[in-house]
Amino acid sequence: MTIQNRKKEHVELTLKKDINYEKSSGFERFSFQHNALPEVNVDDVDLAGSLLGRSFTFPLFVSSMTGGYSDAGAVNAQLASFCERRGLPMGVGSQRVMLENRNEIESFSIVREHAPNAFIAANIGGAQLVGGMDSEKTALLIDSIGADALIIHLNPLQELMQPEGDRNFKGIRDGISSIIKEVNCPVIVKETGAGISAETARTLLQMGVQVIDVAGAGGTSWAKVENLRDRSQEPLHQFDDWGIPTVDCLIEVEKLKNDFSFDLIASGGIRTSSDIVKSFALGADFTASAQPLIKALFEHGEEGLDTLLDGWMKESRIILTLLGCESFNDLNPSHLRII
Numbered sequence: 098m099t100i101q102n103r104k105k106e107h108v109e110l111t112l113k114k115d116i117n118y119e120k121s122s123g124f125e126r127f128s129f130q131h132n133a134l135p136e137v138n139v140d141d142v143d144l145a146g147s148l149l150g151r152s153f154t155f156p157l158f159v160s161s162m163t164g165g166y167s168d169a170g171a172v173n174a175q176l177a178s179f180c181e182r183r184g185l186p187m188g189v190g191s192q193r194v195m196l197e198n199r200n201e202i203e204s205f206s207i208v209r210e211h212a213p214n215a216f217i218a219a220n221i222g223g224a225q226l227v228g229g230m231d232s233e234k235t236a237l238l239i240d241s242i243g244a245d246a247l248i249i250h251l252n253p254l255q256e257l258m259q260p261e262g263d264r265n266f267k268g269i270r271d272g273i274s275s276i277i278k279e280v281n282c283p284v285i286v287k288e289t290g291a292g293i294s295a296e297t298a299r300t301l302l303q304m305g306v307q308v309i310d311v312a313g314a315g316g317t318s319w320a321k322v323e324n325l326r327d328r329s330q331e332p333l334h335q336f337d338d339w340g341i342p343t344v345d346c347l348i349e350v351e352k353l354k355n356d357f358s359f360d361l362i363a364s365g366g367i368r369t370s371s372d373i374v375k376s377f378a379l380g381a382d383f384t385a386s387a388q389p390l391i392k393a394l395f396e397h398g399e400e401g402l403d404t405l406l407d408g409w410m411k412e413s414r415i416i417l418t419l420l421g422c423e424s425f426n427d428l429n430p431s432h433l434r435i436i
């Protein structure tokens with residue numbers, strides 16, 4: 098199967114099938130510490146977020162999703178124009194396909210046409226960096242979309258579930274170190290739903306990675322998605338629930354702030370405004386979400402994205418007020434109760 102068809106199938110399965118983890122992201126382990134005496138005027142609550150020194154209207158990254166097949170350009174254009182209008186950052190899907198077939202560049206570069214000012218991140222898999230990436234390809238990743246940052250996704254679980262997936266993960270570390278030196282933009286490393294442990298995060302931070310997006314378990318299960326695809330290989334369902342819950346990743350990786358300066362993104366199963374607020378109380382600097390956004394877009398168009406964001410913003414304002422906080426940055430673990 099071509100990469101183009103695979104990317105198309107991923108979106109279709111995300112929209113039509115139950116591809117969620119059985120295990121939860123872990124946010125339900127906490128409730129909020131209600132403050133009956135909040136010294137807050139609800140109208141003064143500041144919902145802004147900041148990442149890599151840039152300010153955004155709300156701390157939500159539109160996670161990397163698509164590009165590289167005929168309809169993907171339209172999806173990217175809509176996500177981009179939403180991000181431009183609403184002041185949110187966005188990652189494009191893996192650009193591997195456009196490095197292999199230059200006709201597919203347009204489905205990625207269209208993002209800049211619709212979001213001339215938004216923060217846009219390029220995206221490539223760690224497995225594609227084994228043996229190093231040549232300078233021309235590295236420049237194309239960044240220049241084709243005028244990227245503000247480069248996201249490297251780590252997805253060994255997903256690759257191993259794909260009959261045609263990569264099998265060699267030896268050399269990814271060297272590949273990441275080299276590309277960090279080559280690009281003159283910040284590098285973000287994310288998983289795709291199986292999570293990043295503290296030990297992995299430490300290794301990445303030592304290499305000079307500036308942002309860790311944990312993309313933990315509890316949301317979209319990429320093992321499930323791959324196992325549901327029409328394919329030659331027998332499905333390996335025992336891996337459908339493999340991964341570290343998002344909350345565990347956050348609690349572990351946050352401790353590294355004592356040793357390193359970096360931004361921490363909570364993602365993997367961010368489904369409600371409560372998940373977003375709890376992420377900050379657990380030490381996140383930003384959040385990111387994929388599946389709810391692509392569903393909202395396919396079901397209700399760009400309006401669906403606005404409705405989702407408006408709801409999360411409205412509810413976050415109420416939650417922050419009820420916790421006695423005027424901004425996301427005021428949150429800390431004392432605002433949570435362990436259930």
Ligand SMILES: Cc1cc2nc3c(=O)[nH]c(=O)nc-3n(C[C@H](O)[C@H](O)[C@H](O)COP(=O)(O)O)c2cc1C
Nearest residue numbers: 160161162190191250289316317365366386387388
């Ligand atoms: C349709 C779809 C396509 C995706 N494609 C990519 C991709 O190309 N690169 C990447 O880094 N992550 C990709 N992801 C993973 C997401 O960025 C995210 O890390 C993961 O789905 C967990 O977040 P969620 O639980 O909010 O969906 C994709 C997710 C979806 C739903």
